[in-house]
Each structure stands twice: as structure tokens, then as C-alpha cells.
Amino acid sequence: MSSMIDSINAFGREDFFTYGLFNSILMILLFLGIAYILRSMIQRYVKRKQFSNEAFIMRMVRIVIYTLASYACLSLFKPFDSILGKLWGSAGILAVVFGLAAQESLGNMVNGILISTFKPFHIGDLVKVDNGEYEGYVVDISLRHTVIQTYENTRIIIPNSVMNKAVLENISLSSSNANFLFLQISYESDLDKAMQIIREEAEKHPHYMDIRNAEEIAADMPNIVIRVIDFMDSGIQLRATIPSRSKAEGFAMLSDLRISIKKRFDAEGIEFPYPHRTIVYKKEEI
Structure with a gap:
């Protein structure tokens, strides 16, 4: 039995297998098993630490681990010895050629690593890119691009090289959001009464948020700031900032x-302005 196993194991040892048939199969299974165990351990560690870019990190881990495992498995076959040796010998030349051919892709990959390292945004964050040109929630960060889901439920795919250089506003990093409500009232309306109605209605709304600290509350500072921002042709322009x-x-x-x-304005006699035109007829002299 032992001699039969040895004879089978010796099959192709000199021509195809470096360590024999059985030994090569066992080593391939060992390499793949180590790669699987290592990937599982890293994945558990990433989940335990609750990294925000878990999907991106695990893509990088799988690429590195299975590339090394594939190289180790191929090294067990005689025909690949010369190929792998020449590959290592020409690694510098290949890197230059590959770098020139895939310059943009490599740039996106490097920027993706920088985004994952410095974390200017996370998956699930609401962001504005380039002063609101793109706006939505980050749903994926890959090696090449970042995916943003808009309010219209469409998805914008932005290359990481663009995303890393863009002017980015991460709205999710703030604990509150300032909302601007623009209104016009007529010149004949009671300005103070109109501002009081705006405050009362805003403070009753369930989404209204009081962001004042204890000192500001004690000093009776208003949480809702209302400004007169312009005198328009037909009325007074107001802007209320409501958190x-x-x-x-x-x-x-x-x-x-x-x-x-x-x-409330209709009930309290506060009028919204309408455009007014004064037409002057010039009497022609006969």
C-alpha cells in the first residue's frame, strides 16, 4: 500500500510537480485553507472594530490574500518555475508598463485608499460634492469609485480621484441642520406680528430642534433667528433660520x-404681496 502511494506520488515529480502528486495536492489545500482562515480572521476583526468602510477593506484583503495564495500554488508546478522567475525579474518593467497603461485606474485606487484611511466620509453619510453639484447618501466606496444615492433614488458613480479632490460638505457630521425659510409680507402688514407667528408655528412643529445651550436659554436668546434681508418691489423679504x-x-x-x-397669516391679517403697477397716461396736447 505504501509503495503504491509512493509510486502515485512520484507521478510527474520531475516533469510537472515539484513535490509529487499527493504532496502538491496537500500543499495546495493547505495554502487555500490558510488563505481562507486568514481572510475570516481579518473579517471578524474588521466587524468587531466596526470600520465604516468594511466592504472596501475586505476587497483589498481578498485581492492581496488570494493573489499570494495563487502564486504559492503555481510555484508547486514545474512548468511555472521559469514563468514565475521571469515575472519577478521583469517586475520593474511590468510595473512601469502597467502604471502607464492604467494610470487613471491606479490613481483612483490610491485615492480610494486615502479616503478609507483619513475617512472624510463614511457609508451612510449625507454629503454635498462641489458646492451641491452632487448631493446624496454614500452607499458604497470601492477601489475605483464612490457611489452616491440621490434624493431621486438614482446613483451617481464618482471616481475616487475626483472625490478626493472635490470640495466636500459632510452634512452627517453635524448634530443639527439649519433650514432657511424665505417669506415676503406686504409693506402694510404688521412686521413684528408676522415674525412672532413664524416663531410660534416653527416651535410647534415636531421636527423643530432647540439647539441653544443653558446659558443662551437663560439669557432668553431666540433659537429661531428671523432677518429682514431685503425690501422688494412689492413687499418685505424675510428669512427665518429654523434648526x-x-x-x-x-x-x-x-x-x-x-x-x-x-x-395663520390669513387669520391674523398678514398679507402676502402682489405685484403692483402704476400706469400713467400722458395727455397729448392738441
Whole structure:
């Protein structure tokens, strides 16, 4: 039995296998098993540490581990000895050629690593890119690109080289969101009364958030700041800054407030302005 195993193991040892048939199969299984165990251990560590870019990190880990495992398995076959040797010998030349051919892809990969390392944003964050040109939630960060899901439920794929250089506003890093409500009232309306109605309606809304500290509350500082920002042709332009917990809640709150304030203005005699035109007829002399 032992001699039969030895004879089978000796099959192709000099021509194809470096260590014999059985030994090569066992070593291949060993390499793949080590790669699987190592990947599983790193994945458990990443989950335990709750890294925000878990998917990106695990892609990098799988590429590195299985590339090394593949090289180790190929080294067990005689025909690949010369190929692997020449590959290492020409690694510098290949790196230059590959770098020139895939310059943009490598740039995206490097920028993806920088994004994952310095973490200017995480998966799930609400971001504005380039002063609001793109806006939405980050749903994926890969080696090549970052995916943003917009409010319209579409997905924008931005290369990491662009994302890393862009002017980025991470709205999720803030504990509150300032929402601007623009209103016009007529010149004949009571300005103080109109501002009081805006404050009362905003403070009643469930999405309204009081961001004042204890000292500001004790000093009776207003949480809702209302400014007269312009005198328009037909009326007075007001801007109320109303805090909320998030941009989504702020959007819904402003929509509700426009309805409730309109009803209060109608009941309290505050008028919205209409365009006025004064037409002067010049009498022609006969």
C-alpha cells in the first residue's frame, strides 16, 4: 500500500510537480485553507472594530490574500518555475508598463485608499460634492469609485480621484441642520406680528430642534433667528433660520410650515404681496 502511494506520488515529480502528486495536492489545500482562515480572521476583526468602510477593506484583503495564495500554488508546478522567475525579474518593467497603461485606474485606487484611511466620509453619510453639484447618501466606496444615492433614488458613480479632490460638505457630521425659510409680507402688514407667528408655528412643529445651550436659554436668546434681508418691489423679504435634526426632516418641516404660516397669516391679517403697477397716461396736447 505504501509503495503504491509512493509510486502515485512520484507521478510527474520531475516533469510537472515539484513535490509529487499527493504532496502538491496537500500543499495546495493547505495554502487555500490558510488563505481562507486568514481572510475570516481579518473579517471578524474588521466587524468587531466596526470600520465604516468594511466592504472596501475586505476587497483589498481578498485581492492581496488570494493573489499570494495563487502564486504559492503555481510555484508547486514545474512548468511555472521559469514563468514565475521571469515575472519577478521583469517586475520593474511590468510595473512601469502597467502604471502607464492604467494610470487613471491606479490613481483612483490610491485615492480610494486615502479616503478609507483619513475617512472624510463614511457609508451612510449625507454629503454635498462641489458646492451641491452632487448631493446624496454614500452607499458604497470601492477601489475605483464612490457611489452616491440621490434624493431621486438614482446613483451617481464618482471616481475616487475626483472625490478626493472635490470640495466636500459632510452634512452627517453635524448634530443639527439649519433650514432657511424665505417669506415676503406686504409693506402694510404688521412686521413684528408676522415674525412672532413664524416663531410660534416653527416651535410647534415636531421636527423643530432647540439647539441653544443653558446659558443662551437663560439669557432668553431666540433659537429661531428671523432677518429682514431685503425690501422688494412689492413687499418685505424675510428669512427665518429654523434648526432641525437632519436635512430630510428640515425639508419636510419647511413644507409643513409654509402651509401652517399661510393659514395663520390669513387669520391674523398678514398679507402676502402682489405685484403692483402704476400706469400713467400722458395727455397729448392738441
